[in-house]
Amino acid sequence: MSGRRGDDLGAGLAPADEVVERALERAGGAGAVVLVEDSSDAEVRFANNTTTTNGTRRDRRVTVISLAPVAGGTAVGVARRGGDVDLAEVVAAAEADAASSPPADDGWPLVTPGDRAAAGRAGQDPDFADPPVLTGLGVLHDVVAGLAGAFARAEAADRVLAGFAEHHLSTLYLGTSAGLRLRHVQPTGALHLVGRSTDGARSAWAGTGAPDFAGVAVEDLERRVVRGLDWARRRVDLDAGRYEVVIPPEAVADLMVGVVEAASGKESEEGRTVFSGPDGSTRLGAELSRLPFELRSDPGEAGLECTPFLATPVSGPDDSVFDNGLALARTDWIEAGRLHRLRYHRAGAAAAGAPAAPPIDNLVLDLPGAQGSVEDLVARTERGLLLTCLWYIREVDPQTLLLTGLTRDGVYLVEGGEITGAVNNFRWNESPVDLLGRATEAGASVRALGREFGEWYNRTAMPPLRVPDFNMSSVSPAS
Amino acid sequence: MPEADEPVDRELAERVEGAALEAATALGCARAEVRIERIRSQSLRLRDGRLEAAADDVELGVGVRVLFEGSLGFAATVAVSVDSAAALATGAVEAARVAAVASGRRVELADEASHGRVVWSSPFVTDPVEVALADKVARFESWSRRLLASPVVDHVTAGALAVSEEKRYADTAGTSAVQHRVRMHPVLEVMALARDGEGFETMRTLAPPVGRGWEYLDGDGWDWEGELDQLPDLLAAKAGAPSVTAGTYDLVVDPTNLWLTIHESIGHATELDRAMGYEAAYAGTSFATPDKLDRLRYGSPVMHVTGDRTTPHGLATVAVDDEGVEARSFDLVRDGILVGYQLDRSIAEVAGLGRSNGCAYADSPLHVPIQRMANVSLAPADGDGPTTEDLVGGVDDGIYVMGDKSWSIDMQRYNFQFTGQRFYKISGGRLAGQLRDVAYQATTTDFWGAMEAVGGRRTYLLGGAFNCGKGQPGQVAPVSHGCPSVLVRGVRILNTREESGR
Numbered sequence: 001m002s003g004r005r006g007d008d009l010g011a012g013l014a015p016a017d018e019v020v021e022r023a024l025e026r027a028g029g030a031g032a033v034v035l036v037e038d039s040s041d042a043e044v045r046f047a048n049n050t051t052t053t054n055g056t057r058r059d060r061r062v063t064v065i066s067l068a069p070v071a072g073g074t075a076v077g078v079a080r081r082g083g084d085v086d087l088a089e090v091v092a093a094a095e096a097d098a099a100s101s102p103p104a105d106d107g108w109p110l111v112t113p114g115d116r117a118a119a120g121r122a123g124q125d126p127d128f129a130d131p132p133v134l135t136g137l138g139v140l141h142d143v144v145a146g147l148a149g150a151f152a153r154a155e156a157a158d159r160v161l162a163g164f165a166e167h168h169l170s171t172l173y174l175g176t177s178a179g180l181r182l183r184h185v186q187p188t189g190a191l192h193l194v195g196r197s198t199d200g201a202r203s204a205w206a207g208t209g210a211p212d213f214a215g216v217a218v219e220d221l222e223r224r225v226v227r228g229l230d231w232a233r234r235r236v237d238l239d240a241g242r243y244e245v246v247i248p249p250e251a252v253a254d255l256m257v258g259v260v261e262a263a264s265g266k267e268s269e270e271g272r273t274v275f276s277g278p279d280g281s282t283r284l285g286a287e288l289s290r291l292p293f294e295l296r297s298d299p300g301e302a303g304l305e306c307t308p309f310l311a312t313p314v315s316g317p318d319d320s321v322f323d324n325g326l327a328l329a330r331t332d333w334i335e336a337g338r339l340h341r342l343r344y345h346r347a348g349a350a351a352a353g354a355p356a357a358p359p360i361d362n363l364v365l366d367l368p369g370a371q372g373s374v375e376d377l378v379a380r381t382e383r384g385l386l387l388t389c390l391w392y393i394r395e396v397d398p399q400t401l402l403l404t405g406l407t408r409d410g411v412y413l414v415e416g417g418e419i420t421g422a423v424n425n426f427r428w429n430e431s432p433v434d435l436l437g438r439a440t441e442a443g444a445s446v447r448a449l450g451r452e453f454g455e456w457y458n459r460t461a462m463p464p465l466r467v468p469d470f471n472m473s474s475v476s477p478a479s
Numbered sequence: 480m481p482e483a484d485e486p487v488d489r490e491l492a493e494r495v496e497g498a499a500l501e502a503a504t505a506l507g508c509a510r511a512e513v514r515i516e517r518i519r520s521q522s523l524r525l526r527d528g529r530l531e532a533a534a535d536d537v538e539l540g541v542g543v544r545v546l547f548e549g550s551l552g553f554a555a556t557v558a559v560s561v562d563s564a565a566a567l568a569t570g571a572v573e574a575a576r577v578a579a580v581a582s583g584r585r586v587e588l589a590d591e592a593s594h595g596r597v598v599w600s601s602p603f604v605t606d607p608v609e610v611a612l613a614d615k616v617a618r619f620e621s622w623s624r625r626l627l628a629s630p631v632v633d634h635v636t637a638g639a640l641a642v643s644e645e646k647r648y649a650d651t652a653g654t655s656a657v658q659h660r661v662r663m664h665p666v667l668e669v670m671a672l673a674r675d676g677e678g679f680e681t682m683r684t685l686a687p688p689v690g691r692g693w694e695y696l697d698g699d700g701w702d703w704e705g706e707l708d709q710l711p712d713l714l715a716a717k718a719g720a721p722s723v724t725a726g727t728y729d730l731v732v733d734p735t736n737l738w739l740t741i742h743e744s745i746g747h748a749t750e751l752d753r754a755m756g757y758e759a760a761y762a763g764t765s766f767a768t769p770d771k772l773d774r775l776r777y778g779s780p781v782m783h784v785t786g787d788r789t790t791p792h793g794l795a796t797v798a799v800d801d802e803g804v805e806a807r808s809f810d811l812v813r814d815g816i817l818v819g820y821q822l823d824r825s826i827a828e829v830a831g832l833g834r835s836n837g838c839a840y841a842d843s844p845l846h847v848p849i850q851r852m853a854n855v856s857l858a859p860a861d862g863d864g865p866t867t868e869d870l871v872g873g874v875d876d877g878i879y880v881m882g883d884k885s886w887s888i889d890m891q892r893y894n895f896q897f898t899g900q901r902f903y904k905i906s907g908g909r910l911a912g913q914l915r916d917v918a919y920q921a922t923t924t925d926f927w928g929a930m931e932a933v934g935g936r937r938t939y940l941l942g943g944a945f946n947c948g949k950g951q952p953g954q955v956a957p958v959s960h961g962c963p964s965v966l967v968r969g970v971r972i973l974n975t976r977e978e979s980g981r
Contacts, residue, residue: 008563008566008569008570009554009555009556009558009563009566009567009570010556010558010563011558011560011562011563011566012558012560012562012563013557013558041952043951043952044577044578044581045760045951046581046760047756047757047758047759047760048583048584048755048756048757048759049583050581050582050583050584051550051577051578051579051580051581051582051583052551052578052757053551053553053847053849053950054550054551054552054553054574054575054577054578055544055552055553055554055555055570055571055574055847056553056554056555056570056573056574057554057555057556057845057846058555058556058557058558059540059556059557059845060557060558076532076533077533077535077612078532078533078534078535079534079535079536080534080535080536080537081536081537081539082537082538082539082540082557083539083540083556083557083558083559084557084558084559084560093535094535097533097535097612100611100612100613101530101533101612101613101616102529102530102616102620104530105526105529105531106531137573137574137577140577141577144577144578144580144581145580145581147580147581148580148581151581151583155583160756160759162756162757162758162759162760163760164760164761164951166951166952192760192761192951193760194759194760196756196759200756200764200768203759205760266526270633270634270670271633271670271672271678271679272634272670272679278677313534314522314532314533314534315531315532316531316532317526317531391763391889391890392887392888392889392890393887394885394886394887395885396885396896396898396918396975396978397916397975397976397979399678399679400976400979400981402975402978402979404885404887404896404918405887406887406889406890406894408889408890425889427887427889427894427896427920429896429973429975429978429979430979431979434979434980455953471978471980473896473920473973473978474894474920474971475894476889476891476893476894477766477891477893477894477922478763478766478889478890478891478892478893478894479891
């Protein structure tokens with residue numbers, strides 16, 4: 001079985017670069033942006049030691065963003081279509097909406113090749129006319145073979161395995177009436193493995209990002225899961241309360257997603273976030289932690305590479321369709337423990353007197369110079385809890401960024417630097433901003449897939465953290 | 480061009496369906512299904528009365544699922560053509576073959592008779608995606624300005640998502656269906672900054688998302704004018720309200736809040752795929768395991784819960800599901816005892832339950848159908864029954880909860896925590912002003928076991944959500960939940976400011 005295949009499922013679709021050119025030719029008005037995303041997926045899902053729902057997919061999304069001069073500024077119309085698109089229809093739909101809409105508050109001149117040159121980037125990618133890169137089930141061949149063995153071992157050991165392997169390849173084409181022609185190929189993949197004892201009383205999880213599934217072995221995750229299930233053979237019941245915890249990188253990832261999502265310039269100015277100051281100000285520059293943490297996004301981050309230009313089909317409070325094609329560069333949201341950047345589109349940044357800082361599709365928390373793994377932090381713990389995953393995380397109070405959620409798939413008791421058993425699950429209530437402030441130790445950052453938000457934030461690298469007083473609000477009987 | 484209410488040109492659709500099913504049969508598939516869908520949606524969002532973003536979206540595609548040598552395989556594409564139809568059958572068989580490498584169980588589907596040709600539309604007057612964007616913007620601009628005119632209101636966010644879903648289904652058993660349904664979710668939220676510069680409060684409309692057309696905004700099913708009139712005063716009262724004292728209280732829960740508690744603690748817990756471990760890696764499992772069927776005391780004797788895919792204006796309402804099963808209504812909890820589950824065909828077969836009750840759904844032509852939630856609803860008391868005021872009257876020291884906000888529940892559906900839009904102190908059987916910073920936390924069976932009374936039909940409301948998540952890859956389903964007001968004794972109340980350590 002080959003790792004790649006032809007585009008049988010895309011039979012009849014016009015080449016993406018031609019779609020961009022033809023749509024731009026049709027578009028009049030004050031300018032236009034065209035995005036074509038050609039993507040393919042291969043997925044294998046499993047539970048109860050058997051494969052369940054499996055398949056492949058070929059997608060194409062065409063977005064036409066039309067700009068129209070209207071009284072007071074420039075209005076925007078957005079039309080998105082799937083498949084073999086009737087370009088006359090989609091362009092007309094976008095233009096009609098633009099012509100009948102009020103002027104956009106985020107109106108700004110489209111990004112030019114000159115703007116990109118000033119950022120050291122090309123305005124026209126030489127591979128713009130290349131076809132999309134596609135994936136297929138072949139990329140999961142070794143995973144499925146590995147699962148067959150893992151299922152057999154599980155059956156023999158009174159264990160049930162569940163999980164998911166997915167591979168997504170997206171080729172994005174972006175063209176604008178200002179002359180940009182950009183293309184980016186983004187692979188995204190993940191493997192999740194959950195093991196439970198047959199009675200459901202013990203549960204353990206392991207997961208990893210897998211952009212190309214090279215070097216990803218089911219057996220490695222299986223070893224981690226089996227280790228967790230073995231730790232849980234001794235069960236200790238604990239009450240709710242505040243505990244010293246070692247939070248592994250995967251759980252830290254899910255917490256830091258909350259921090260970066262709250263870092264909206266507009267919403268902070270409106271007084272709606274944990275980063276709001278009084279009277280329309282923000283807390284930019286405020287000290288959030290005594291440890292000099294860095295929280296950053298960088299399209300060039302080694303191993304976590306992501307789209308190096310902004311591509312958005314609709315505007316939001318701090319990303320703008322006018323900014324499509326804007327070169328993205330390393331952005332430090334938190335620097336040396338201080339709030340350093342909030343997200344702004346160019347129009348918002350100009351109004352705020354801040355640098356433009358669009359969203360970027362990866363996230364790294366780093367304590368410069370920190371060394372050591374989860375195991376090292378555990379070895380230095382006299383008495384505490386080692387967490388595995390956080391789950392069902394929801395915002396309770398945006399003013400403090402108070403989040404609630406559950407522990408899942410393994411809370412382990414640490415005594416004298418060693419794991420001595422597994423503890424019941426808890427509901428917790430905590431603010432991740434406060435956790436950064438209260439953390440007393442961090443290890444080295446490693447690539448880590450968040451259990452909950454890894455579905456949307458696949459590219460994250462995080463350290464393990466020690467927090468001396470994590471708020472476990474109540475016991476959850478769930479396992 | 481497609482006929483009205485059909486995803487693509489009918490002749491093309493029939494040729495694609497025929498080609499896919501023929502190819503699958505020729506490849507040796509025991510069964511095949513093909514879905515062609517066009518999902519049109521329009522979203523708009525305004526900030527302080529100014530349009531922030533709007534988008535007009537059409538998703539189009541075709542998906543084929545096959546049962547091949549005891550494994551399921553699925554393939555889908557946005558290219559709806561006779562050529563791709565044959566490739567889809569081949570791709571789905573390839574997926575089944577890959578799955579078979581690590582298959583521990585031969586998949587079979589519970590029997591379902593052919594329903595022949597089914598044509599169905601949800602009840603609506605005006606397809607909401609047919610309304611011009613300018614008209615939509617004008618409506619929300621006008622409503623936003625009206626709210627901003629209040630001295631209490633510092634900011635207003637507003638917006639709506641309107642969806643029109645056209646779905647064709649055909650299978651090798653002879654069922655073919657053309658179904659069209661629409662739904663609307665309009666939301667407005669007002670915000671007041673604290674006058675001392677510290678913090679803020681918000682208040683959101685309680686109008687639920689519904690399976691209705693644009694007429695919903697004109698008052699068909701909800702009193703928008705009345706709700707918007709009250710919103711600034713309700714916000715002002717909340718901003719000036721005292722912070723709750725944490726403790727144990729009796730709760731009267733309004734249907735605008737209770738629908739979500741039903742969704743999380745009953746709806747998901749009675750999905751049999753979850754209860755049998757098929758969602759263990761993601762959404763989770765359930766405490767309500769099959770060995771407890773007909774035995775588990777889920778709640779008090781006044782608790783009767785049904786699942787249905789038939790309620791008018793329900794967001795999960797259809798005529799046949801995405802496996803060709805006819806929609807129906809069925810009991811989940813009767814007299815407080817667990818008596819049923821939500822099923823799709825493969826789970827019904829594994830569990831030996833004979834037939835599916837029609838809960839298969841795919842949120843996109845590019846996704847495989849999985850078991851998704853029916854409209855899961857709590858029955859009101861017989862006859863006129865108690866009013867909400869009657870229920871409040873039975874509480875000496877308690878809290879009345881309205882509107883949903885934050886929600887979270889564990890992976891076995893035991894421990895939940897919810898907040899809301901408005902909390903009123905109940906003192907001596909009367910409402911005594913709003914409270915702030917309230918969350919309620921409980922274990923599912925404790926909460927429903929402490930439900931002393933359910934309100935009558937006049938308190939009943941069909942709530943719901945557009946965004947129920949499940950499955951890998953993630954799928955998002957709309958679902959409704961009807962319920963009356965209820966009285967629950969002795970629930971743990973948290974103060975969310977104290978929880979944050981402040």
